Amino acid sequence: MFDSRKAHALTDKDTIVLADITNTTGDTVFDGTLRQGLSVRLEQSPFLSIISDQQIQQTLPMMGQKPEAKLTPQIARELCQRTGSAAFLAGSIAQIGTQYLMTLKAITCSSGKSLASTQFQATDKSRVLDALGKAASEIRSKLGESISSVQKFDTPLEQATTPSLEALQVFSLGWNIQRLNGDAAAIPFLQRASRLDANFAMAYAALGTCYYNLGETTLAMENTKKAYERRQALSTREKLYIESEYYEFVPGDLEKARQANELWALSYPRDSVPAGNLAYLYGILGQHDKALLEATRAVNLDASGVASANLASSYLALNRLAEAQAAAQGAQAKNFDSPTLRFNLYALAFLQNDATGMAQQVTWSTAKPGVEDVMLAAEADTAAYAGRLRTAREFSRGRWFPPSVQNSTRRRQPAKQTRPYEKPCSGMPRRHGRGVWQRWHFQPAGTYSM
Numbered sequence: 134m135f136d137s138r139k140a141h142a143l144t145d146k147d148t149i150v151l152a153d154i155t156n157t158t159g160d161t162v163f164d165g166t167l168r169q170g171l172s173v174r175l176e177q178s179p180f181l182s183i184i185s186d187q188q189i190q191q192t193l194p195m196m197g198q199k200p201e202a203k204l205t206p207q208i209a210r211e212l213c214q215r216t217g218s219a220a221f222l223a224g225s226i227a228q229i230g231t232q233y234l235m236t237l238k239a240i241t242c243s244s245g246k247s248l249a250s251t252q253f254q255a256t257d258k259s260r261v262l263d264a265l266g267k268a269a270s271e272i273r274s275k276l277g278e279s280i281s282s283v284q285k286f287d288t289p290l291e292q293a294t295t296p297s298l299e300a301l302q303v304f305s306l307g308w309n310i311q312r313l314n315g316d317a318a319a320i321p322f323l324q325r326a327s328r329l330d331a332n333f334a335m336a337y338a339a340l341g342t343c344y345y346n347l348g349e350t351t352l353a354m355e356n357t358k359k360a361y362e363r364r365q366a367l368s369t370r371e372k373l374y375i376e377s378e379y380y381e382f383v384p385g386d387l388e389k390a391r392q393a394n395e396l397w398a399l400s401y402p403r404d405s406v407p408a409g410n411l412a413y414l415y416g417i418l419g420q421h422d423k424a425l426l427e428a429t430r431a432v433n434l435d436a437s438g439v440a441s442a443n444l445a446s447s448y449l450a451l452n453r454l455a456e457a458q459a460a461a462q463g464a465q466a467k468n469f470d471s472p473t474l475r476f477n478l479y480a481l482a483f484l485q486n487d488a489t490g491m492a493q494q495v496t497w498s499t500a501k502p503g504v505e506d507v508m509l510a511a512e513a514d515t516a517a518y519a520g521r522l523r524t525a526r527e528f529s530r531g532r533w534f535p536p537s538v539q540n541s542t543r544r545r546q547p548a549k550q551t552r553p554y555e556k557p558c559s560g561m562p563r564r565h566g567r568g569v570w571q572r573w574h575f576q577p578a579g580t581y582s583m
Contacts, residue, residue: 438469
């Protein structure tokens with residue numbers, strides 16, 4: 134797939150950081166939107182490996198920056214150095230009369246020298262996404278990807294996402310909000326993106342995942358079906374993503390979901406997402422040794438905290454508590470926090486008879502939609518295990534559930550559910566593992582099974 138005779142600027146072992154696109158046009162519709170579009174085009178490449186948004190978000194505070202900081206070339210270069218990447222990709226858009234000039238530059242982290250650059254003009258605003266796509270294809274080739282690979286994995290951006298700049302902008306906002314504030318906060322933006330473009334398949338897919346993470350299975354199925362019906366024009370990666378979600382969410386055919394992820398992993402060997410997905414699927418199929426292998430592979434492909442948190446889930450399933458604790462601590466050391474990690478920490482505290490540790494996780498979950506009710510359900514399980522059946526029944530019947538949960542449809546779902554794996558709702562990201570609702574079974578003798 135990759136032309137070994139070519140003098141590559143990068144190798145298939147290198148990673149790159151994607152900076153924000155500098156916008157000098159004065160038109161805010163390009164803010165964040167073009168970076169999102171560029172990410173989609175570059176992630177079609179089996180050759181390139183982009184540092185995930187999750188890892189960027191966790192690294193920025195170590196640099197004295199806020200997690201939502203704008204990725205200027207200066208910040209991107211420091212990120213590049215801290216993550217051990219080879220280069221960062223910066224870009225700009227400028228307006229010249231009625232035309233727009235799109236520029237991309239790949240710059241080495243160590244020396245700051247240019248590796249490759251390209252420019253494309255758009256005759257008007259409606260052609261900007263097309264110019265961005267052409268620039269992305271050319272920079273892929275200049276960075277060392279073979280022409281045959283670029284041509285094979287090169288779905289136009291308008292097909293891979295949406296021809297609407299406004300819809301892509303709102304989708305990008307939803308993506309960022311989900312990473313910072315969670316699934317519930319992202320949903321209004323993703324809904325608006327789907328209204329702006331009724332054929333925006335990835336907006337529906339992201340909605341399906343967010344709803345699934347929140348336990349709203351009917352809405353998850355409805356949106357995932359819409360994404361599946363609109364998948365044909367998408368890139369190979371996005372199509373496999375939607376198919377894997379569809380088979381899992383809608384008919385519940387885990388074997389077909391596994392096959393889709395296996396094909397995904399084969400087509401994109403540097404992508405951590407299918408490895409995380411397979412870890413989850415093997416876990417619920419009871420093949421925990423295989424789940425651990427895939428979770429470990431995901432960690433090796435992506436150093437973000439979410440991958441470490443998912444690895445902890447796999448170790449818990451095998452009752453390897455010390456290793457689960459180490460993986461969870463590794464996630465925390467990377468400034469990562471999530472419901473998945475907290476559920477794992479609660480389970481570890483339970484198995485170690487640590488009441489204070491369990492109480493800390495319950496306190497953390499307070500007023501978090503889709504999290505607090507599940508953590509309280511875990512408290513009901515703990516009470517039942519200890520023989521406090523009246524307390525357990527009160528939890529299960531919702532007597533002690535907070536006002537935010539009392540009238541929720543999630544309250545009426547089975548009590549013994551949790552999310553042992555983490556999954557961002559955004560459809561195009563490097564997702565790491567799953568955000569599903571699965572049963573906890575606390576067993577005697579300190580065993581733990583998913």
